[in-house]
Amino acid sequence: AFVKTDKSQNAAGTAIESNVVSTTFVPYNMDVKDVDTYEHVWVIGASSAVGAWSFDKVHQYLYDYDGSGVYTGVIDFGEDGPSGGFKLTGVGNWDDPDMNWGSADQAEEAEAATVQLVAGGGSKDIKCYSHRFYNFSFDQSTLTLIAAAAIDNVGIVGAFNDWNPADENMK
Secondary structure, eight states: OOOBSSSSOBOOOOOOOOOOOOOOOOOOOOOOOHHHHSEEEEEEESSGGGGGGOGGGOOOEEEESSSSSEEEEEEEOOTTOSTTOEEEESSSSSSOGGGEEEESSSOOOTTOSEEEEEESTTOBOBOOOOOSEEEEEEETTTTEEEEEEEESOOOOOSGGGTTOTTOGGGO
């Protein structure tokens, strides 16, 4: 580079060089999941949609979004539904009986609005529900499971199918 005193004249000067500066960038794609961000409990059960009782296959959770100890979420039990039973766990295994919750005696009425859960290896599967999707809340301090809503299918409607909610292809 040259230092100029005006647009047409080079000024007398000394060449100045800088040190070579280099760096290395390693790009990566990190998929941040809700389970990496929020406290959660596992929903595990007989349906393959909730792991078929296998923790390495579980991919449905209830989340504590505000740190209150109340976990919420919508669970899709799949085509099989939840009738085969399910439980909640606070750890990804059965090793801690205080962190595994189920029904005390399976005496809940069908589609119970609330289920009082008990901790421990002696708890039974929750079997009082029959729909595919449930919006659940679980209060860990009281061990109460609340079924806020239940539906059997979700449909997509719009101009692409003439606003037809009965279109079986969109469920």
